[in-house]
Amino acid sequence: MTVSFVRQLGSESGIQLNPLRDNSEIPAGTNSDQIFAIAMRATRGRIDKAFIVNRGNAKLKLGKGEAMRVTELNEAWVQVQEALIKGAYSAVVSRLITDAAALKYIVVAEELNEVTDLPTGNYTFTVTAEIPTATPYLMCIKHLDCFNDGIKIALHADENRVDGANAANTILTLRLLDKDDDKIAEYTGSLIQGDTDDSGNSRYLPDIIEARTDALEVIIGSTQSIPVNSAMYGYTSAIADWVESDVLIYFTEGGTAYTTDDYQRATAQLAETQFDYAYIASGGSKSPALITVLSNLMHDTNRQLRFDVPGDLTPDEAITFVEQLNLGASPSAHLAHAFWAPFKSTDPTGINAKGHFGTASLNIAKACARNAQTNAKGFAPKNYPVAGREFPVDRTGIVQTYTPNNYELNALAKAKINPVIYENYTGGGRYVFRDSLTSAQVESSMKKLIAVADMSTSIDDAVTRYGKDVLQMPMEVSVKRMRDFLTTLFEGATASKWLVASSDPEMNGSAWRFSVKPNEVRPYDLMDVEYWLRYDGTNRQTHVTQTLSR
Known part of the structure; x- marks a missing residue:
């Protein structure tokens, strides 16, 4: 496509189109x-x-x-x-x-045969204060939401067909459940660091979790694939095989x-x-x-x-x-x-x-x-x-x-x-x-x-929020914008019956007045904002008098 402009002109002839300038923004409140x-x-x-x-x-x-x-x-x-x-x-x-509260890791490890020292296809779930260094593990989980009543861990790996036969799978699904089996979260990713999907995005399980939540930390151990004989691998009678832990008490309140x-x-x-x-x-x-x-x-x-x-x-x-x-x-x-x-x-x-x-x-x-x-x-x-x-x-x-x-x-x-x-x-x-x-x-x-x-804190909050918006602007621009903002704000407050006419002589019968100007001692970098408001009161007491007339 041919365009008739460039974003930056040098010395050459041409048209420079500058980015859209937005002067339409109106200060908006929050909830x-x-x-x-x-x-x-x-x-x-x-x-x-x-x-x-x-x-x-x-x-x-x-x-x-x-x-x-x-x-x-x-x-x-x-x-x-x-x-x-x-x-x-x-x-x-x-x-x-x-100070006695303690948050521990949940460690998932392959169960080894006591005689052959080979994986049995089953898994153990333990709670430990430190990440294991001497023994291999599948993954280490730190759940930062700190459930006193514990959580359950469930794991599943889909079948991976290679040349018409099942093969080990590097992709698994991690599911977190509460003690009543209500699902807390579920993530699917790879056990291999650097593994990417078809779009080039990382599908390494810890990266996927980190992108979605900051309440869960997962460290992958030395195991980088789920074998065919694993209890979490594939399906039985069209039902997914999951390895699920008992309730794990990994946090103590102290x-x-x-x-x-x-x-x-x-x-x-x-x-x-x-x-x-x-x-x-x-x-x-x-x-x-x-x-x-x-x-x-x-x-x-x-x-x-x-x-x-x-x-x-x-x-x-x-x-x-x-x-x-x-x-x-x-x-x-x-x-x-x-x-x-x-x-x-x-x-x-x-x-x-x-x-x-x-x-x-x-x-x-x-x-x-x-x-x-x-x-x-x-x-x-x-x-x-x-x-x-x-x-x-x-x-x-x-x-x-x-x-x-x-x-x-x-x-x-x-x-x-x-x-x-x-x-x-x-x-x-x-x-x-x-x-x-x-x-x-x-x-x-x-x-x-x-x-x-209630009203005064709302006004203060609105003014200070807008004050942040006009920081790091030229002083003259900041003063003008703040004056315009206060005028609109106080007119709205008066129309909404927050403010009523004052009897103070300095207010001249108005419900509000303000002063926005550069500071006399530091006029280059300090702006002074002051405002005087007459809020409507609350009827807390009513005196009633009946007079009998002849």
Whole structure:
């Protein structure tokens, strides 16, 4: 084909066609405000980094759950499952482990005849801490998803017809199963390094696995083909012959006596993960040490932490529980939100008997479901807090175990604790999140309102994301683009009722104003961005007066 241009002209005559320049891109949001993070005890899941789960794969990736009678730490599993069902798009999980946790290799080796020392066609499966060096093996497997309940390994090699007869095959299929024989993964590849398919792509089994997942490592040993007499070779009565192991316990959790170092390791994984999220859940943890390190993560990431105050505590005990955390001293105290639910309910997952289950993750789930409903300008109704009549606690078998009086409700509000209790409304009563207070130690400030925390963190996230987009650009271009972006953003927030007119004289009756300019001291490489916003508040109290007229 003849073209009328070139991509780069030298001194010759001709037409240079430059690559397409795109000025049409519009800053787009993400669905990170439908995702939450949690550090939790689980029976499955990676221990080397945080991973993401959704409603469809949560049980496969986290395990099928264990009763809270075994350990109350299992409540986190219940909360994650409920949250994913009730509105959260996904959860970013950092698995809690101790220093005693041990991940071992699964070694597959040919079984040798004790007399002749020749292969019998059968295979052995063993678990070892190190890769064997003295004895030959078929393959060494390291499963990084760390199932407490173990996995099974199954192997099969198809018949290989050469000159009309079966011959040894260098291609085999590796299948991983859980203890209930549910398939986890399956890969087919060659035992010979450097082997390629018809397209020139490597079909070496470790290369195929590495291209598809980072949760499995396979090392091929000295055996480079599967002989005809192998138990995994070919078919019997048109049914594939597989060699399958028993359940192999290759990972030990090492107990659940977590230390502060264990909590810090887990939260560091949440801070470093590539997966984004807008909320952090405590998972019903009663550990002040875990909630404290989660509050540090909250401050470092500007994400909201919603945590549970144990529902079996009295109001005085609940206040003591929160006071010992001293979250009000954090410069980001408005991002911490406490929920106290003094009722028993049926386990939403059916694993446990009726009991006290925290509601902080449920509150996050309902916030995620709310955030999925954006308007034409891309704004969710975050000016509506997840509280009151419109956001009931939709569990079954609820029995309230403590009913606080007005004086106790007053004390809870002063301690910045949000009760989750029964309330009467038009059309009947329901269990609801009765209040929407942050942990900020203020009386008359917008920082006390969860809705404001929700909106302000969303604005900060949008601005900082776009700020990254205009880094390493000419200063004048960066300033102009940031000004245009803020104007569009704040106009959209005002139209979406997030922002209302301010009474501050400096605001001149506007709901927002901003300043974007090069820094006075470092005008060449530093741009200053400041903005002032008047968010809409939340009606927490209504004073009603009736006057009798003559």
